[in-house]
Structures are given as structure tokens and as C-alpha cells.
Amino acid sequence: MSASGSVHGSSPSLAAPVPGVYRRDRQLLVQRGADLSRACLVCARPASGGPIVRRLSVARWLTRKPVGGGGGSIMFWWDLIAFIFSMVWFVVDYPTRRKRIVKIGFCDSHRGKYVGFRWGGLVAKVLGLPLVIVGLFAQHLPPGLEPALFVVGMLLFMTGIFLPWAAPRVRLASETKDGMWVEGAGTPFLELYPPMPTPPQTGHK
């Protein structure tokens, strides 16, 4: 909506950083409700399109870091359990999550990636689950089709769980009174921000 095409006062290739945001390793300290959407979360170029509002949940303590390569079947069951727990948390966590808002933005190419991974994940889950159910409970299918449907459905469902993790996005790492530590931003984006100042020495700890 607002004209955010050109941000003056900074180099032409990178968007201006938001005041009050600090970096520590791969994490950023942001205020609840912070608007980081002027710069692409991945490459820090000026964002195109409107801000994306993210409500951060705390279910991450249950899930592992995305591993990239395929895990074994134990990993899959763990993911499935984690997924179910995260669904429960989604409800339990709702009242606080409403306040844990951060607005992010993307350049054109990274926005495409974000949308693709998220929708791809959703579609894979929506397609995979019915296949699993049909594979498990269907009665009059030709022999061999039921396990095939089950396996294909499981693979789709598993892909659906992993895909959104691969999308560029922010995750809640921890929370303090002052704000939220989030991770998931790209290195150029992280480098827009100054390191977290060390807390003043207070004599006794």
C-alpha cells in the first residue's frame, strides 16, 4: 500500500534496518509487533509486496531443527507426534500467540519461494492424508493398491510436514520481557543489525 519501493538514506541494494533490533549469532531481538517487512528476510533487498504478518508459536521446543536430508522412520514418527503436539499447542498457545506478532517481507524471488513452500506443504498434507486413510480402511480395492496408496499418502504427508520448514520464515527462539529472539533470517538480513550490546556490569551477578 505505502510507497516502499525506494528507501533513501541507505545503499540502493539493501533496505534500511529497523531501529531497536539487535543481532546475536543467528538470532535477532525484536519487539512484539515489530515491522521488519521493509527488507527481504533472506537477502535484505527492499521488499516488494505487502508485509506478511507472522504469529509466532512456542511449539518449537518439540520439533527438531530441519535436517534437510531424509531421516529414518523413527524420525518420521517423531515428526508426526511433534506435528500432533503442535496442533494441540496451536490451540493452547493461541492467547499469547496473538501478541507475538512480527511482520516480515520478501523480494519477488524469495516471496515466490515462501509461498511455494507453504502452499506446497499444505497441498501435500491435504492430498496425503486421504490417501493414507483410504489405504488403511478401503475394502474393495485391487490387491496391492491399498499398501501403495498408504505409502504414497505417507510420503506426501511427510513432505507436507517438511516443506514449510524449508520455507524462509522466522521462528521464535526464546522470549524475554522486552521482546522476542527470532531465528531464520538470512545472513544479509542479519548483517543489517548491530550486535546486542553487552549488559552493563552490575557488581554482583
Ligand SMILES: [Zn+2]
Ligand atoms: Zn530476497
